[in-house]
Structure formats: C-alpha cells, structure tokens
Amino acid sequence: MSLATEDTHLVSQVLDGKTGEYRRLVERYERSVFRFAYNMIGNLHDSEDLTQEVFVAAFDNLRSYDSRRSSMLTWLLTITRNRCINRWKQRRPTTVFEPDAAVNSQYPETDAIRREFWEELDAALVSLPLDQKTAFVLAEIEQLSYEEIAAIENTTLGTVKSRIHRAKQKLRKLLGAHSGKR
Amino acid sequence: MTDERDYEAWLERRRTIGPPSGFANHVMASVRQSQTAHKISLVVRLALWVERSRVTRYLACSTALLIGSTPFIFLAYFAQLIVF
Numbered sequence: 001m002s003l004a005t006e007d008t009h010l011v012s013q014v015l016d017g018k019t020g021e022y023r024r025l026v027e028r029y030e031r032s033v034f035r036f037a038y039n040m041i042g043n044l045h046d047s048e049d050l051t052q053e054v055f056v057a058a059f060d061n062l063r064s065y066d067s068r069r070s071s072m073l074t075w076l077l078t079i080t081r082n083r084c085i086n087r088w089k090q091r092r093p094t095t096v097f098e099p100d101a102a103v104n105s106q107y108p109e110t111d112a113i114r115r116e117f118w119e120e121l122d123a124a125l126v127s128l129p130l131d132q133k134t135a136f137v138l139a140e141i142e143q144l145s146y147e148e149i150a151a152i153e154n155t156t157l158g159t160v161k162s163r164i165h166r167a168k169q170k171l172r173k174l175l176g177a178h179s180g181k182r
Numbered sequence: 183m184t185d186e187r188d189y190e191a192w193l194e195r196r197r198t199i200g201p202p203s204g205f206a207n208h209v210m211a212s213v214r215q216s217q218t219a220h221k222i223s224l225v226v227r228l229a230l231w232v233e234r235s236r237v238t239r240y241l242a243c244s245t246a247l248l249i250g251s252t253p254f255i256f257l258a259y260f261a262q263l264i265v266f
Binding site for chain 2: 019022023026027030031034035038039048051052055056059060114117118121140141143171175
C-alpha cells in the first residue's frame with residue numbers, strides 16, 4: 001500500500017471514530033512539521049507548541065482534507081506555514097536560532113570557525129524575508145519539489161523559483177564574505 | 183570549497199532536527215483535550231442559544247416537557263386497555 005493510500009485509509013478510520021489511529025499520522029509527520037516550524041521560528045519551545053497546535057488543528061479539520069488535491073505532508077505543512085506567518089506577525093523573531101544541544105552534540109569535532117560560520121548562516125536565515133525563508137526552507141531543508149512548494153505557498157512555480165534564487169543569493173553573499181575572513 | 187562543504191554540513195545539521203522523544207503522546211493528549219473542550223463548548227453554545235430569546239426558551243421547555251411526559255402518555259394509553 002502506498003503512503004498516500006495508507007494516509008487516506010488512516011484518515012477515514014479516524015473520521016469513523018477511531019481517534020487512536022491519529023497517532024500513526026502524528027508519528028509519521030511530526031518530524032517534518034517540527035523541523036519546518038523550527039527552521040521558520042528558530043526557537044525550540046515555540047516550535048513544539050506550534051507543532052502541537054498544527055496537529056490539533058489538523059485533527060479538528062480532518063474532514064476538509066482532500067487526498068486528491070494534496071498529500072498529507074503538503075496539507076500539514078500548509079497549516080504549519082500559515083501558523084508560522086501568524087506567529088511572525090505577532091512577534092517578529094529578532095534573535096538567532098537557539099543552539100540545540102541535541103544537534104550540536106552530533107558534531108563534537110566542529111571547530112570554532114565552522115561553528116561561527118554556521119551561526120552566521122543561522123542569523124542570515126532568520127533575517128531573510130518571510131516568503132524567501134519559507135521557500136528556501138521547504139526546498140533546501142525539507143527537500144520538497146517546486147510544485148509542492150507552490151501548492152503550500154499558493155503561488156506560481158516562477159515565484160517559488162525566484163524566491164529560492166534570491167534567498168540563495170543572500171546566503172552566497174555571506175559565503176563570499178566568510179571566505180574573505182579565512 | 184571548504185565553505186561549500188561547511189554550507190552543506192549546515193544544511194544537513196538543519197535536516198537532523200527532530201521533536202523530543204514521546205512528543206506524539208503530548209500531541210495525542212492535546213487532541214483529546216481539544217475534543218473534550220469542543221464537546222463542552224457545544225453544550226454551552228446550545229445553552230446560550232436557548233437563553234437568547236423567549237421563543238427558544240418556550241421551545242426548549244416544551245421539548246423537555248414532551249420528553250419527560252412520554253412515559254406517562256404511554257402509561258395512560260395502556261391503563262385504558264386494562265379491564266377490571
């Protein structure tokens with residue numbers, strides 16, 4: 001059974017009253033939703049809250065999910081994106097990403113220069129305009145296709161490509177500036 | 183070239199981020215909580231709607247009276263059939 005068929009089957013089971021089956025959908029997509037939220041917000045605690053909100057909202061609106069229009073992942077990431085935008089409007093992130101101990105512990109050999117470079121990239125990602133950041137995160141970190149990103153952002157393929165291009169250009173500038181330092 | 187590698191490593195690092203273990207339990211608890219809150223709010227909304235106008239209050243009372251008196255109507259009907 002394909003992933004999409006399995007998702008549709010799980011959705012119909014949940015709608016039939018087997019609420020427990022929703023856990024399987026949560027376990028399947030929590031990583032992607034959380035990662036997207038974290039890369040957009042840059043704060044672990046807020047990302048956990050937002051991911052939880054997304055799954056509750058998805059559960060409440062499960063009846064409106066149409067598997068012919070989008071995949072479950074695209075649908076969940078659309079909800080996440082909209083919630084991130086609302087949160088961003090309420091309080092714009094001004095700080096860089098919080099260092100995640102769990103992530104950093106995987107790279108103990110990381111030298112100071114490299115770590116500094118990563119921190120600069122983190123800061124550059126935070127400072128990107130929201131539309132460019134969304135497109136960049138979805139393309140480069142979530143590794144979604146341009147078509148999927150266009151569906152999530154409700155825009156054209158051309159706009160998606162240009163947003164990703166501009167975001168990369170800004171990060172490349174940083175790359176250039178950093179090369180000069182070495 | 184080192185920067186390119188560092189950039190790729192940075193992307194890879196961003197891709198490894200995941201929720202804490204047992205996160206699905208928290209989500210499922212929130213889902214159940216939201217379900218309960220939703221049920222309570224439905225009852226509250228119905229109560230507020232009934233309370234809003236005199237007509238709805240009369241309607242609610244009549245419905246309650248009808249439901250409450252149903253056993254007595256049946257009892258009265260069957261009592262007629264009993265011949266002493």
